[in-house]
Amino acid sequence: MATPHTFDPTILREYDIRGIFGQTLHEDDARAVGASFAAVAAEAGYRRIAVGRDGRLSSPKLEAALIEGLTGCGIDVMRIGLGPTPMLYFAAYTQNVDGGIMVTGSHNPPDHNGFKLVLNKKSFFGADIQRLGRIAASGKFPVGSGKIEDKNILESYVQRLAQDYRGKRPLQVAWDAGNGAAGEAMKLLAARLPGRHMLLNEVIDGRFPAHHPDPTEPKNMKQLQDAVLERKCDLGIAFDGDGDRIGVVDGKGRILWGDQFMIVLAREIIAKQPGATIIADVKASQTLFDEIARMGGKPLMWKTGHSLVKSKMAEMKAPLAGEMSGHIFYADGYYGYDDALYAAIRLLSILANGTESLADMRDRMPNVVNTPELRFPCSADRKFKSVEEVRERLKRAGADISEVDGVRVKSADGWWLLRASNTQDVLVARVEAKDEAALKNLKAELAAQLQQSGIAPPPGF
Numbered sequence: 001m002a003t004p005h006t007f008d009p010t011i012l013r014e015y016d017i018r019g020i021f022g023q024t025l026h027e028d029d030a031r032a033v034g035a036s037f038a039a040v041a042a043e044a045g046y047r048r049i050a051v052g053r054d055g056r057l058s059s060p061k062l063e064a065a066l067i068e069g070l071t072g073c074g075i076d077v078m079r080i081g082l083g084p085t086p087m088l089y090f091a092a093y094t095q096n097v098d099g100g101i102m103v104t105g106s107h108n109p110p111d112h113n114g115f116k117l118v119l120n121k122k123s124f125f126g127a128d129i130q131r132l133g134r135i136a137a138s139g140k141f142p143v144g145s146g147k148i149e150d151k152n153i154l155e156s157y158v159q160r161l162a163q164d165y166r167g168k169r170p171l172q173v174a175w176d177a178g179n180g181a182a183g184e185a186m187k188l189l190a191a192r193l194p195g196r197h198m199l200l201n202e203v204i205d206g207r208f209p210a211h212h213p214d215p216t217e218p219k220n221m222k223q224l225q226d227a228v229l230e231r232k233c234d235l236g237i238a239f240d241g242d243g244d245r246i247g248v249v250d251g252k253g254r255i256l257w258g259d260q261f262m263i264v265l266a267r268e269i270i271a272k273q274p275g276a277t278i279i280a281d282v283k284a285s286q287t288l289f290d291e292i293a294r295m296g297g298k299p300l301m302w303k304t305g306h307s308l309v310k311s312k313m314a315e316m317k318a319p320l321a322g323e324m325s326g327h328i329f330y331a332d333g334y335y336g337y338d339d340a341l342y343a344a345i346r347l348l349s350i351l352a353n354g355t356e357s358l359a360d361m362r363d364r365m366p367n368v369v370n371t372p373e374l375r376f377p378c379s380a381d382r383k384f385k386s387v388e389e390v391r392e393r394l395k396r397a398g399a400d401i402s403e404v405d406g407v408r409v410k411s412a413d414g415w416w417l418l419r420a421s422n423t424q425d426v427l428v429a430r431v432e433a434k435d436e437a438a439l440k441n442l443k444a445e446l447a448a449q450l451q452q453s454g455i456a457p458p459p460g461f
């Protein structure tokens with residue numbers, strides 16, 4: 001493994017490594033990821049790395065090549081096998097290892113795949129990932145011969161999740177793993193909980209035959225919504241392809257988005273720790289930030305991206321953080337990484353301990369009208385520049401703006417967000433208002449700003 005290697009430039013991304021298997025991502029790339037990660041680890045004095053994989057058809061091949069790269073450079077590997085990404089994080093935080101690499105394409109189409117990396121209990125992202133590219137290109141890898149140990153941690157992972165379940169009232173729950181890598185853990189977990197549990201798509205199948213495992217798309221939640229209504233469940237819980245994002249349905253069959261069920265999760269934390277800092281990403285509803293403050297917590301708006309949120313959370317010692325996309329991070333009682341199965345345990349505990357249903361909680365939430373996250377194409381060279389232009393114009397006009405990530409503009413009508421995606425050539429927008437008329441005004445305001453920068457607004461504007 002002494003030969004230099006060049007990655008397709010599109011695969012070394014902000015938060016992880018990801019490509020299309022057989023097109024931009026090959027077994028050679030996996031080997032080079034292993035070897036260059038080994039170089040970084042060895043330089044810092046680390047010797048042992050956990051490796052896990054999701055259920056995609058290409059994952060065993062990429063896993064084998066990745067492990068070849070690691071062991072060929074003297075790193076010992078703990079192979080934990082098939083499971084969700086949070087199980088790999090669990091290994092990285094609790095086992096005798098210095099870091100971990102998860103082979104996963106997350107919530108992306110079946111032919112996509114990639115790697116999520118952790119070193120010394122910290123996300124390995126941004127400049128670190130770019131550094132892997134430079135090391136691979138230099139071909140300067142350490143030489144050695146690492147050992148492989150197989151360790152099945154599924155039972156201890158599920159045991160750890162179940163340990164934090166507190167519930168008086170038995171619940172009826174529908175679960176949908178979307179045939180993703182959380183399926184087996186979900187089945188074992190549900191079997192340990194009181195109440196009645198109905199499992200959907202719990203068999204791990206990388207072709208995703210039932211529906212795509214991405215709970216942020218309403219069409220992927222249809223089967224779960226129907227099951228909740230049909231079986232009169234208290235709620236439904238869905239996981240994405242690698243179990244680091246959660247989707248939630250209330251007893252009336254309505255989807256609760258990340259920034260809505262975060263209100264329920266935040267209430268429990270703030271009751272225990274008044275004044276606690278709770279982090280949500282810049283796409284989240286103003287309602288969430290206002291509710292956190294009203295309940296006596298400190299809301300903190302932060303950049304979108306699971307690696308960025310995790311880092312900020314550790315810095316601020318925040319007990320809870322969440323993204324609208326469904327990444328939920330608990331440091332209260334847990335390790336501070338995004339684990340959708342753990343978030344499910346905490347949500348179920350809250351509901352099983354109280355008398356109010358999730359649907360009633362939803363009905364009590366302040367009413368606002370908002371768009372979902374809107375993504376629309378913009379060239380790589382224009383996406384950051386155009387957001388900057390909009391921000392400068394608004395600043396000159398004296399608008400009330402947040403510059404945490406892109407530009408988020410607040411007015412009496414509500415707010416709108418415009419940011420450039422770090423991972424795709426798209427602009428991301430979201431608009432929220434107190435009523436339909438105000439929403440229309442804000443959309444027109446955003447469209448006018450885009451037009452001034454020569455960008456076509458998203459459809460429906």
Ligand SMILES: [Zn+2]
Nearest residue numbers: 106107242244
């Ligand atoms: Zn995921």
